Each structure stands twice: as C-alpha cells, then as structure tokens.
C-alpha cells in the first residue's frame with residue numbers, strides 16, 4: 248500500500264469515533280483531508296465541526312458541513328488530527344502544515360484526542376522531524392537565538408504565514424529526550440506563540456495505518 252492509501256484507511260476508520268449529533272474537532276493535513284471526505288458521508292448525523300485551520304474549514308464547508316467558532320462551543324467529545332511523529336507514549340510533533348497553534352487550542356477543549364497516522368510517523372524518540380515553533384514576527388531573530396541556546400538549529404520557514412499572521416521556525420537537530428520539559432521550555436521563550444510538541448496534552452488513542460490494516464493503540 249502507498250503512504251496515501253494508509254492515510255486514507257485511517258481517515259476512514261476514524262469516522263466510527265464520531266458521536267451522533269455531536270460537533271467534532273477537526274485537525275489539518277493530508278490524513279485529515281481523507282477523514283473529512285469520510286465525514287462528509289455521515290454529515291447528516293452530526294451537528295458540525297470546529298476546525299483547526301482555514302484549509303480544513305474550506306474543505307468542510309465545501310461539503311456543506313457547518314463550521315462552528317470554538318468560542319461558541321464549550322465541549323468537544325473528540326478531536327481527530329494527524330501527526331508528523333508519534334511515540335508509544337502518545338507524545339507527538341505536529342505543525343508540518345503550520346496549523347499547530349489552532350490544533351493545540353482545539354485539542355485542549357476536546358475530551359479525547361484521536362491521532363490518525365500512517366506507520367511511517369511512529370518513532371522511538373521525537374526530533375528527526377524538525378520541530379515547528381510559531382513565533383510573533385518581530386521576535387523571530389531573538390527566539391532563534393534562544394532556541395540555539397537550547398541546543399537546536401532553527402530554520403526560518405520562508406514564505407509561510409500562519410492563519411494567525413505569525414511565522415514558523417523549524418528546529419533541527421534538537422534532542423527531545425524529555426518532550427514535556429522541552430515543550431514547556433520552548434513555550435516559555437518570549438515571542439513564542441506555541442511549539443509543535445504535543446506532550447503535555449498528547450493523544451489518547453492512535454489509529455495507525457499499516458500494510459496489515461488499521462491498528463488501534
């Protein structure tokens with residue numbers, strides 16, 4: 248199976264976790280795009296969605312799925328999203344699509360975070376994938392210098408502006424032995440909006456696409 252076929256399989260498998268008559272939290276990315284395609288088939292059974300990006304919002308609306316503002320929703324049963332890397336402890340790196348801040352906010356509201364990923368995303372230690380950090384534009388150089396002090400090698404993601412009007416630094420060569428401590432340390436740098444480590448609030452369930460089928464972990 249190709250990587251995209253594995254992504255499609257987990258996107259489709261995630262639909263069974265969507266509760267009837269609920270508002271579902273929807274992440275961002277190519278795996279989530281498959282989930283949205285599958286969600287469209289049961290759209291009459293749900294109230295709508297809260298979206299983590301303009302990209303997902305556009306796709307949801309194209310199917311006629313109502314997109315609610317998070318400020319009008321006080322609880323979400325499930326949030327379904329992909330990852331760039333995930334460990335057996337359900338710690339993740341996210342933000343390859345630059346949607347990390349809104350993803351983290353929607354995930355914070357949800358009772359259950361279901362990660363959908365193909366098996367290339369499963370890793371022993373996080374950090375092979377460069378860690379995205381969303382930064383207020385005027386703080387970019389300062390934050391980059393602070394990230395170097397933490398042992399990373401930040402690279403400005405040229406030409407990318409997030410949905411929140413900010414920029415992304417991708418941190419290479421960072422040794423992420425303690426993901427919670429690293430998440431907290433980077434978020435404490437003035438000018439950082441958030442970073443792509445989802446360890447303090449990791450996933451609750453992983454649907455992993457493998458050539459032997461979708462595994463539930």
Ligand code: 5RP
Nearest residue numbers: 276277278329342343344346
């Ligand atoms: C976007 C994300 C995505 O979940 C992550 O990049 C995985 O993307 P894909 O499903 O396309 O592999 O965090 O900000």
